[in-house]
Structures are given as structure tokens and as C-alpha cells.
Amino acid sequence: MTNANRQITFAARPTTWVGEEHFALQTNTIPTPGNGEMLVRNLYMSVDPYMRGMMNTGPSYAAALEIGDVLSCRVVGQVVTSNNPDFVAGDFLFGMLRWEEYSIACGHEDLRKINPDLAPISWHLGVLGAPGLTAWVGMMELGQPKAGETVFVSAASGAVGQIAGQLARLHGARVVGSAGSDAKLAYVLDQCRYDAGFNYKSVSSFDAALAEHCPNGIDVYFDNVGGAMLDAVLLAANEFARLTECGMISQYNLDEPRGIHNLALFARKRLKMQGFIVRDHYHLLPQYLIDMAGWQKSGEVTYREDIAEGLEAAPSAFIRMLKGENFGKQVVQIATV
Amino acid sequence: MTNANRQITFAARPTTWVGEEHFALQTNTIPTPGNGEMLVRNLYMSVDPYMRGMMNTGPSYAAALEIGDVLSCRVVGQVVTSNNPDFVAGDFLFGMLRWEEYSIACGHEDLRKINPDLAPISWHLGVLGAPGLTAWVGMMELGQPKAGETVFVSAASGAVGQIAGQLARLHGARVVGSAGSDAKLAYVLDQCRYDAGFNYKSVSSFDAALAEHCPNGIDVYFDNVGGAMLDAVLLAANEFARLTECGMISQYNLDEPRGIHNLALFARKRLKMQGFIVRDHYHLLPQYLIDMAGWQKSGEVTYREDIAEGLEAAPSAFIRMLKGENFGKQVVQIATV
Numbered sequence: 001m002t003n004a005n006r007q008i009t010f011a012a013r014p015t016t017w018v019g020e021e022h023f024a025l026q027t028n029t030i031p032t033p034g035n036g037e038m039l040v041r042n043l044y045m046s047v048d049p050y051m052r053g054m055m056n057t058g059p060s061y062a063a064a065l066e067i068g069d070v071l072s073c074r075v076v077g078q079v080v081t082s083n084n085p086d087f088v089a090g091d092f093l094f095g096m097l098r099w100e101e102y103s104i105a106c107g108h109e110d111l112r113k114i115n116p117d118l119a120p121i122s123w124h125l126g127v128l129g130a131p132g133l134t135a136w137v138g139m140m141e142l143g144q145p146k147a148g149e150t151v152f153v154s155a156a157s158g159a160v161g162q163i164a165g166q167l168a169r170l171h172g173a174r175v176v177g178s179a180g181s182d183a184k185l186a187y188v189l190d191q192c193r194y195d196a197g198f199n200y201k202s203v204s205s206f207d208a209a210l211a212e213h214c215p216n217g218i219d220v221y222f223d224n225v226g227g228a229m230l231d232a233v234l235l236a237a238n239e240f241a242r243l244t245e246c247g248m249i250s251q252y253n254l255d256e257p258r259g260i261h262n263l264a265l266f267a268r269k270r271l272k273m274q275g276f277i278v279r280d281h282y283h284l285l286p287q288y289l290i291d292m293a294g295w296q297k298s299g300e301v302t303y304r305e306d307i308a309e310g311l312e313a314a315p316s317a318f319i320r321m322l323k324g325e326n327f328g329k330q331v332v333q334i335a336t337v
Numbered sequence: 338m339t340n341a342n343r344q345i346t347f348a349a350r351p352t353t354w355v356g357e358e359h360f361a362l363q364t365n366t367i368p369t370p371g372n373g374e375m376l377v378r379n380l381y382m383s384v385d386p387y388m389r390g391m392m393n394t395g396p397s398y399a400a401a402l403e404i405g406d407v408l409s410c411r412v413v414g415q416v417v418t419s420n421n422p423d424f425v426a427g428d429f430l431f432g433m434l435r436w437e438e439y440s441i442a443c444g445h446e447d448l449r450k451i452n453p454d455l456a457p458i459s460w461h462l463g464v465l466g467a468p469g470l471t472a473w474v475g476m477m478e479l480g481q482p483k484a485g486e487t488v489f490v491s492a493a494s495g496a497v498g499q500i501a502g503q504l505a506r507l508h509g510a511r512v513v514g515s516a517g518s519d520a521k522l523a524y525v526l527d528q529c530r531y532d533a534g535f536n537y538k539s540v541s542s543f544d545a546a547l548a549e550h551c552p553n554g555i556d557v558y559f560d561n562v563g564g565a566m567l568d569a570v571l572l573a574a575n576e577f578a579r580l581t582e583c584g585m586i587s588q589y590n591l592d593e594p595r596g597i598h599n600l601a602l603f604a605r606k607r608l609k610m611q612g613f614i615v616r617d618h619y620h621l622l623p624q625y626l627i628d629m630a631g632w633q634k635s636g637e638v639t640y641r642e643d644i645a646e647g648l649e650a651a652p653s654a655f656i657r658m659l660k661g662e663n664f665g666k667q668v669v670q671i672a673t674v
Contacts, residue, residue, distance in 0.1 A: 053605065230600070245604050248603075251601045252601070257600075258598075260596055261594045261595075263594075263597055266612030268612070269612065270613055271610075273609070274610075275603030275605070275606065277607060
């Protein structure tokens with residue numbers, strides 16, 4: 001183990017699409033943990049859509065980044081040295097740390113010990129972590145699908161979408177998804193066992209695709225993309241439909257967001273649209289993990305990751321994810337155990 | 338009493354703004370009530386924004402009109418002859434009847450007997466009827482303002498807006514309104530006792546006006562207008578704000594609705610937007626009438642009507658209301674008692 005600690009910093013502020021030029025790789029020295037602190041060797045990191053919002057100035061649900069900052073991210077790592085009485089060297093943990101090989105954990109980073117025998121440790125960045133709980137909260141607490149209702153999920157093979165649709169299926173709904181390639185669509189239909197779906201890039205119109213695949217209309221929409229698909233869903237929505245606003249990834253890299261034109265349907269269709277952030281709901285994680293571990297064990301819920309190799313691959317993995325070029329939950333492997 | 342029954346029919350379908358050319362006045366003979374039916378002399382009729390939706394083809398919460406139909410509306414009238422055991426000649430009633438001097442009531446028209454000593458009978462088309470209950474449901478059931486929160490109401494001097502804001506004030510909220518003239522604004526501030534407000538036609542920007550009059554942000558938005566004001570409210574909304582979608586009158590006469598651009602704020606601000614139709618909530622009317630009668634008696638809630646004279650004035654009154662040229666709840670007096 002050398003003393004080098006490679007880090008990725010925020011080098012320039014994007015105005016539309018984020019590119020590799022907005023990141024820089026720097027080498028620092030491995031820090032020494034102080035009282036109550038730990039040195040963590042980062043093994044896997046997560047790249048997520050919300051990070052794009054941190055790159056803007058102005059209001060965001062995550063604090064805006066300053067130029068030169070080492071970026072933050074959810075990490076699964078292993079304790080190297082610990083001055084924290086709750087952890088010992090060798091422990092695996094989850095925490096909100098940074099885009100770097102080694103991080104100092106002060107204890108305020110949502111730290112959670114991980115059992116490495118339960119599942120692949122990287123899953124704590126996905127199905128057993130924030131994206132999985134996001135799917136649970138958005139679908140079950142907000143969407144509340146009833147048996148026989150039609151649920152539509154956009155970005156259906158993504159980190160959140162693949163879980164959201166399977167949760168709705170487990171609760172008796174008819175589940176329809178959209179994805180950005182034929183391979184992703186096949187995964188959604190064959191592995192996640194959605195009832196129907198379409199490749200949104202190859203249909204002639206979203207309205208026609210929704211009419212074909214949701215012949216009884218839409219009762220719950222789990223929205224990961226916003227934009228034109230949201231407008232089409234408003235037209236296809238049934239009376240009393242619930243729209244869960246998880247994110248609008250189609251809009252994050254636009255200079256001016258696309259206008260949504262069909263909101264006048266809200267009153268006549270008695271629609272309800274609700275946004276949420278998973279960190280308001282972390283108290284539900286323990287029960288969620290028990291339920292999801294059971295569904296994984298019984299094979300009722302499948303999960304797919306897209307793993308990029310090496311810290312230096314993180315910017316390109318982040319950009320590929322925003323462009324929809326990932327296939328499954330995008331993580332970056334920084335080191336091996 | 339002659340045998341003539343003047344009626345107003347739907348003469349042509351508007352594509353953008355509705356005009357007098359889309360209506361026709363015809364004279365028919367007064368019909369004779371059959372078994373179980375009544376002949377009603379219509380005294381007051383209501384013109385309401387929802388009627389514009391009935392003039393379109395395609396999905397609407399009210400059945401689309403066919404060319405030549407006598408238009409329907411809420412009416413306060415008096416029974417002339419009754420074959421209905423629940424009513425006798427001379428009774429005052431409310432019902433969903435038609436744009437005409439005399440209507441046949443079969444018993445299926447949401448008929449409700451009215452006590453003419455309680456309040457001016459026309460008020461059953463406003464503060465003591467559907468618009469008043471609309472304000473109650475939208476504000477209290479959906480918006481749920483808490484003491485000290487900021488509530489913003491658009492079209493604040495209108496049939497629904499003037500009541501909605503006063504209900505929020507009664508429940509301890511700080512109430513801000515927008516209206517379309519200085520006289521309307523003065524009514525909202527002085528008579529309805531809103532805490533603040535602005536004439537939306539004379540401000541340089543909605544964003545600046547909301548920042549000035551809602552310095553602590555917006556917790557509840559009672560939306561009667563949609564469009565650019567909705568976009569501004571999304572920017573000014575606080576976390577966990579509730580948006581009640583009562584209607585979007587700014588959009589009803591447009592060929593292509595204006596796009597709403599700020600919906601990506603839904604997740605990060607955890608916004609909730611909900612549409613409703615008052616007829617889903619008519620079971621709440623009896624309690625509402627008791628409460629509102631008390632507030633009227635104690636002077637805590639004021640109410641203003643704009644009364645047009647004569648059935649033939651109904652089309653122009655309807656058009657003026659859609660253009661915001663009415664001042665208070667728009668009704669048409671068809672006859673005197």
C-alpha cells in the first residue's frame with residue numbers, strides 16, 4: 001500500500017450536457033484518521049442522477065458543488081484503521097463518502113455496517129440500498145397499486161425502475177415499462193417479468209405505445225424521466241391515477257426544460273402527483289431489507305448491475321448513466337477486497 | 338304567462354376563444370311535466386368555467402355538447418306545477434337544469450329544496466352551492482393549510498377564490514391572492530381580508546410579485562388559472578407544498594396549452610399536486626352549509642356576486658367570466674320572483 005490517494009474533483013460547471021472535461025483526477029496522500037474517525041478503503045461507489053443537480057448553482061435538494069471539490073457519493077468500503085468504537089478494521093460498511101480511493105469517515109455519513117455474506121456487497125448501492133428503498137417508497141407508499149390496476153414505469157431497467165416494477169407485480173398489478181434498447185426491454189420482460197413494455201426509442205409515438213401496451217389506461221405512473229413521456233402519461237391516465245415523481249432524467253441536461261402541456265387534465269381526471277426524496281424515508285430501510293432479502297432468496301425479484309472498472313472510469317460511467325447507456329444499476333468498482 | 342319558453346342553444350363549436358356566435362337564442366313552447374316530473378320557472382342560472390370544456394370534443398369531465406343542444410347549467414328556480422311528491426308549487430329549488438326560462442325536472446338533477454329566507458336565493462349558485470363547496474374541499478381537504486403557513490390563491494376575487502382564501506384565513510394561514518384589476522384586488526384585501534395580494538396584469542413578473550408578497554415561500558397553492566402563474570408558484574413553493582388543482586382558466590381557450598417548465602422541482606421539493614371535482618364531494622355539502630351560514634351570520638366570510646340581467650345575457654356573461662371581466666361570482670338573473 002503506497003501513500004497515494006487518487007480523487008476525482010469537480011473541475012468545471014456544465015450548463016447543458018455534462019462531459020469528462022467537467023471532472024479532474026488528482027492524487028493526494030492518504031489521510032490519517034483523527035479521534036473518533038476511521039480510514040475507509042473504498043471498494044464500490046454509486047453514480048446517481050441526483051448528482052447532476054449538485055453541479056448546478058441555485059436551488060437543489062443536494063448542496064451545490066464548488067469547483068475543486070472532491071465529489072461525494074454513496075460508497076461500500078472496508079475499514080482500514082478505526083478510532084470509532086462501533087467499527088473495527090476489516091468491517092464492511094456503507095456510507096456517503098467521496099469519489100476517491102480512501103476516505104475519512106467521521107461518523108456522520110449515514111454509516112451502516114454490512115454483512116458481506118448476505119449478498120454481493122455492491123448491492124448495498126442498489127437493490128439493498130437507496131435505489132431499492134426509493135422504488136419501495138415511490139411505488140408502495142405513494143403509488144399504492146391495487147391488484148389488477150395498470151402500473152407504468154419509465155426507465156424500467158434502471159437502478160430504481162427494475163425494482164419498482166417488480167414490487168408492483170408482487171402486489172398484483174399489471175406492470176408495463178419503457179426502456180431505451182431492445183436488450184433492456186428483453187431484460188424487463190424476461191427477467192423482471194413485466195407484463196408488457198416498449199423500447200421508447202423505436203416507437204413512432206409515446207401516445208400510441210401507451211395505448212397499445214396499457215389498453216385499460218394507467219392507474220399508477222412511476223416517473224423517472226419527465227418530459228414528453230409525462231405528457232403522454234397524463235393523456236393515458238385513468239381517473240384517480242397516482243403519479244410518483246422520482247426524477248426527470250430527460251430534463252437534467254437541458255438548458256431549458258421541455259414544457260408539459262397536459263396538466264389541465266388534473267382536475268377532470270382527479271390526478272395526484274407527488275414528489276419525494278428517499279432520505280426522508282430511511283426509517284423504512286430495516287423492514288425493506290428484510291422483505292427484499294426474502295424476495296431475492298425466493299427468486300421473486302431479480303437485480304442487474306452495470307459495473308465500471310476503476311476510479312478513473314467514474315466520470316464516464318456517470319455520463320453514460322445520464323445518457324441511458326448503462327444497462328442496470330450503474331456502479332464503479334474502485335478496488336477489490 | 339305566455340306559452341313561450343326562450344332557450345339558448347350551442348350553435349357552433351369554438352376552437353380557441355368562445356364568442357357569442359357559438360350560441361343561438363330560440364323560442365320554444367313551455368313543456369308539460371309528465372308523471373313524477375315538475376315544471377320549474379328558472380330564476381337564476383350560473384355560468385362556470387367547466388362549461389368551456391363541454392364545448393370541446395374529446396375527453397372532458399362533463400359530457401361533450403352536440404350542436405343544437407340547449408346548454409345545461411346550475412339553476413335556482415321555483416316550482417310551477419309538480420307531479421313529484423317531494424315538491425309543491427311555489428317551492429324554491431336548486432338543480433342542474435338548462436339555459437332556458439322554464440325547465441322540466443325529472444328528479445335526477447341534483448334537486449335540492451331551498452329556504453328563501455336563509456340568504457339571497459342566488460347564493461345557492463355560489464357561496465352556498467358548488468363553488469363554495471369547491472373552495473372548501475380544495476382548501477381544507479386537499480390544501481390543509483396550517484396556522485402560520487402561506488396560502489396563495491389565484492383568481493382570488495372569483496366565485497371559488499374569494500371563498501377559498503377566506504377559509505384559509507379562518508384557519509390561521511397567511512393568505513395572498515392575485516386578481517385581474519385594482520378594484521378586484523381592493524375587494525380581496527379589504528372585504529375578504531387577504532393579508533396581501535397583487536394585480537397580475539400590472540406586475541412586471543410573477544416571480545417578483547410572489548417573492549414580494551410571499552417572502553416565506555408558498556405552502557399551499559389553490560390554482561384556478563394554470564399557465565405561467567403555476568410555473569411561478571412551482572419556483573416559489575416551499576418543500577412539502579400542496580398544490581390544489583381546481584381549474585386552469587387561462588388555458589381553456591387556447592389552441593395549444595402553454596407548457597409548464599418547472600415540474601422537475603417536484604422531487605426535490607417533495608411537492609404534491611392534486612386535482613378534484615366537487616361532485617365527488619357533495620356528501621360534505623350539508624355540514625358545509627351549516628358552517629358557512631354561521632360564518633356569514635358572524636360576518637367572518639363575505640361574498641360578492643356579479644349579476645347579469647336576462648337569459649339573453651347569458652352567453653356574454655359566460656364569455657366575460659372566461660375573460661376575467663366579471664367581478665365576483667357570475668350569475669344570470671332570468672326572472673324575478
